[in-house]
Amino acid sequence: MHQRHVLQWLTAERAGREVDAERMLGELFRSLPEAMVPVDFADRVLVGAGLALSWSLRAAIGGSLMAAGLAAAFLLPAVLSLLGQVAPGDVLAAATSGFTSAVNTLDEMVAVWRFLAGLRESLWMV
16 A cells, blocks of 8 residues: 555656645655554663663753753843843843742742652652
């Protein structure tokens, strides 16, 4: 069945019928079965590659990515200020506001983390 679609697509390509070739390529892809990826596929690949990550390491990487994102968000107003698009006072106000929001969010996340850690401890005790 797939061979028929491949031949139709290649025939249209060779003949220079671009619209037909695109349509045939779409039909070819629609005729292919969907790949069902198991839920634990990524974990098994990482283990097989010797790159299995512990939960704490995953949290550290996630935190690092979040910090990098926040740093990029703070750098954008500074760069715009250097280009003369934003006043320096606006950059300071945005950075202060952003830092305050980040600290407040981090404080809330610590409370949630403590709750989840306590819940985990309780469940592992059972």
